[in-house]
Amino acid sequence: MNTETLIIDDDEISIMLTTHMIKNMPFAKEVNTFSDGIYAFKHLQETYSTDAQYIIILDINMPLMDGWEFLNKIKRLVSHNNTKVFMLSSSTDQQDIEKAKNTELVKGFFSKPIQKEHIEEIWKLVMHEK
């Protein structure tokens, strides 16, 4: 099954760091980066397929469409069977963490900066589902 990884973050440095961190992972063959939720949503609307697997690394604070709104938009479009979202935010706010836990599509909440352990966790979850 084809795996696509989406990195959605308005901070280009964060995108650079995340891309660098996952570059050797097996699921990183096809990586697309977006500077706002709205662009990623449009991309998914146009290209989403139930035959593919999606890993989405999602920031919360973005100017046009933030992470929460993005999740709200895609929940009718994608299935949690083939789509796993990992929140990556500079926030350490307990409210954000709770909210993430209560969202079905979200499989993890990571505080920035991204660490090797985060990537390993993503990998484990993706493997487990296979």
Place this chain on the structure above:
Amino acid sequence: MRARENRYNVLVVEDNPGDYILIEDYLEEANLVLKFYKAENFQSAKEILSEYEQNIDIILLDLSLPDKRGEPLLIEIQKLTRNKPIVILTGYPDMDFAVKSLAMGASDYLLKDVLNSTVLQKSIIYNIERNKILVSLKSSEQRYSDLFHFSPLPMWVFDKESLKFLDVNNAAIAHYGYTKEEFLGMDITQIRPKEEMAILDSALHLVKEKHETINHGEVTHLKKNGERIKVDVRSNGFEYKGKPAKIILINDVTERNQYVEAIEKQNKTLKEIAWTQSHVVRAPLARLLGLVNYLSDEEVPEGQRKQVYQHIQRSANELDEIIKSVVSKSQEIEINKDKT
């Protein structure tokens, strides 16, 4: 022999030596005296009283002394003693003055012509004992009056029908700025703003058991200078000089309310600061940590490192700016101490 505690210290103010000897004889016969103090004129009575007033139980006063007489003499002697009974002795049966002197506060009025040991004994014991009761009644009245007048919280009494102020205490005078005379010329609607007349009206119609305290909650009052204050009012119905009246206790909560408001504002600011810490401050910090991690990876090519250093510099500056703005925000939460 009479027990020591039933004998008294007596001051006899008498200029006539013959009369003095008679009085002394009668008193000794009655065995009533512990110690005699003797004064032959007002001046010497004044000296004795200024020194021994505490010890003396009763004063026998002849009203015609060489240096002072009659009404002025009685007034002067009363000034020298606080609560001791004064029995007037006189040679002249003047009924009008007898009545007047009793009204002025003398305890008894005896004619020398009909004086004997029994009469004197009865008068002394009777007047000392009655005076004790009067003094304790007076001091208890004073105590209750003091409780009202020296209460640290404003209090007043108003007439339930005319709504006129009947009495106000010192704290009310100090707090509201009206003199006592001004208060007594006003009714209670005059310290309330117009828009609260309906509230006042319904408060006045609250019927409760007599002597049960009513808690009226917070209302607005006006001071003489027009300042509005929020006060917590409690009232109790009672009878004042035969009229239905209410006693009011005031607790000014204006400052307390301002303080609560200030604290709430401070809480809000603190929450904003906490939100900023969690979201805004952490962003450049997280970026810095990420970039430093990135640099420690040896695979990063030399050419890219310079760019990363610039990113680090920029993020550090950003963090610095944010911290400065948090500091200035924190300074807003200083509560205005002048108001408290």
